[in-house]
Amino acid sequence: DGGITQSPKYLFRKEGQNVTLSCEQNLNHDAMYWYRQDPGQGLRLIYYSQIVNDFQKGDIAEGYSVSREKKESFPLTVTSAQKNPTAFYLCASRTSGHHNEQFFGPGTRLTVL
Amino acid sequence: DAKTTQPPSMDCAEGRAANLPCNHSTISGNEYVYWYRQIHSQGPQYIIHGLKNNETNEMASLIITEDRKSSTLILPHATLRDTAVYYCIGRIQGAQKLVFGQGTRLTINP
Numbered sequence: 001d002g003g004i005t006q007s008p009k010y011l012f013r014k015e016g017q018n019v020t021l022s023c024e025q026n027l028n029h030d031a032m033y034w035y036r037q038d039p040g041q042g043l044r045l046i047y048y049s050q051i052v053n054d055f056q057k058g059d060i061a062e063g064y065s066v067s068r069e070k071k072e073s074f075p076l077t078v079t080s081a082q083k084n085p086t087a088f089y090l091c092a093s094r095t096s097g098h099h100n101e102q103f104f105g106p107g108t109r110l111t112v113l
Numbered sequence: 114d115a116k117t118t119q120p121p122s123m124d125c126a127e128g129r130a131a132n133l134p135c136n137h138s139t140i141s142g143n144e145y146v147y148w149y150r151q152i153h154s155q156g157p158q159y160i161i162h163g164l165k166n167n168e169t170n171e172m173a174s175l176i177i178t179e180d181r182k183s184s185t186l187i188l189p190h191a192t193l194r195d196t197a198v199y200y201c202i203g204r205i206q207g208a209q210k211l212v213f214g215q216g217t218r219l220t221i222n223p
Binding site: 004033043044045048050058088091102103105106107109 | 157162200210216
């Protein structure tokens with residue numbers, strides 16, 4: 001089945017540790033995205049990538065880093081510089097073109113203790 | 114991207130039509146109206162989008178006013194599984210990102 005997978009669903013880390021969230025898609029989509037969602041709020045864009053080996057900052061990139069070495073994979077690292085890392089993280093992808101909708105993964109809930 | 118305004122919450126009886134309004138009075142001519150929904154603790158799901166004509170698919174209908182300043186998402190026969198937060202988003206043609214507001218929390222009651 002084609003889709004987007006994020007692992008793990010729940011992640012706990014100690015304050016000051018970097019943590020990498022996984023996002024994999026087998027939809028052959030060119031563009032991939034990372035969003036953050038806080039309780040009761042909408043999604044905010046962290047980073048996005050339109051093609052392999054290229055990515056751009058979104059609205060809240062500080063304290064995060066990404067890589068896009070393969071079309072299928074777009075991992076997000078939450079660094080110790082991110083002051084409030086506890087949140088629900090969502091990965092999405094879409095094909096190129098004007099109107100193609102974004103497909104979202106199931107999300108990873110990160111809790112920093 | 115146009116700012117969209119939605120009511121924070123709505124209720125609807127199971128089996129009835131759910132009509133979710135969205136105001137986007139500053140929408141520009143090349144901005145489409147997109148609707149997504151998010152069931153609790155899951156990723157958002159695309160529903161439908163339109164520019165100026167009404168649109169219908171297997172999930173819902175989208176009615177856009179002639180002046181394009183508002184729209185209504187219609188779920189014709191709501192079920193309990195339609196309980197979710199519904200987001201109305203303005204998106205410029207070709208733009209990469211989606212800007213999510215707080216959406217409308219729709220509760221379908223048995």
